């Protein structure tokens with residue numbers, strides 16, 4: 001356990017100029033490589049994938065973090081059931097996911113001629129004009145250069161795409177470029193998830209709440225509403241049954257920081273132990289908990305920051 005002397009302005013990570021954040025979903029007929037592409041993107045610089053539905057019915061597959069952007073890849077579960085009729089799938093998709101995301105990735109393989117399935121999806125996509133569609137020519141490692149070039153032309157004639165990007169999830173060809181292109185279609189806005197990681201939001205908030213409860217025990221009188229907790233990172237260790245959790249406790253003044261930490265860190269250690277036990281019970285896993293106490297001057301007085309950082313759910 002550790003504590004920091006730094007004074008962290010809360011506005012820094014959320015007010016970066018030109019930062020973009022938002023949601024993408026990939027669609028395409030079965031077997032065109034959507035899942036593999038998602039996994040390849042998620043495997044780079046991400047994050048934990050989550051299979052729990054979000055409040056908006058979306059399932060988050062992962063988050064790609066960039067210096068200037070955060071791309072959240074959402075799943076389209078209906079599309080992965082080959083037995084469902086394509087039309088039905090698209091119908092429900094168009095009504096739900098497609099209108100909720102900021103950009104759509106339409107996947108067409110480089111190594112197969114464009115078929116009826118692709119044409120059908122293209123027609124459907126053409127009907128909804130609000131969301132930009134990036135056509136992604138997948139599996140380029142399976143096609144020769146001339147074939148890829150031909151396919152790019154054919155795809156461009158299939159509809160009115162915001163961009164066309166050839167990629168290979170297998171070789172990694174153009175994956176970074178694809179992320180750049182997709183991010184360029186996201187709206188400007190602050191990061192929607194903590195940097196470097198993704199967990200289910202509700203779980204994260206519960207964990208933060210348990211830490212806050214532990215930190216307030218015994219000092220509620222002195223610090224009635226002055227502590228807020230943000231879970232910066234939650235990383236399940238693949239090699240053993242352990243979740244590493246890094247959380248920041250925000251207080252408003254250095255004097256409050258001294259109270260939270262206690263003599264030679266004794267109080268903070270107790271807070272950590274108490275919170276860890278509860279979090280372990282919640283998550284059903286062993287937990288390593290790293291708590292840092294930070295002074296964020298008058299963080300309570302900026303409602304926008306409070307809301308964005310989830311503080312309003314805790315104070």
Ligand SMILES: Nc1nc2c(ncn2[C@@H]2O[C@H](COP(=O)(O)OP(=O)(O)OP(=O)(O)O)[C@@H](O)[C@H]2O)c(=O)[nH]1
Pocket residue numbers: 028029030031032033034035036037079080082138139140141142167168169170171
């Ligand atoms: N060579 C090569 N194969 C790929 C690539 N991407 C996907 N594949 C293969 O193509 C097959 C289908 O890939 P999926 O990712 O399951 O395709 P999908 O579009 O998600 O399929 P559904 O889940 O049925 O909708 C798998 O055997 C993959 O290994 C690629 O970039 N190169």
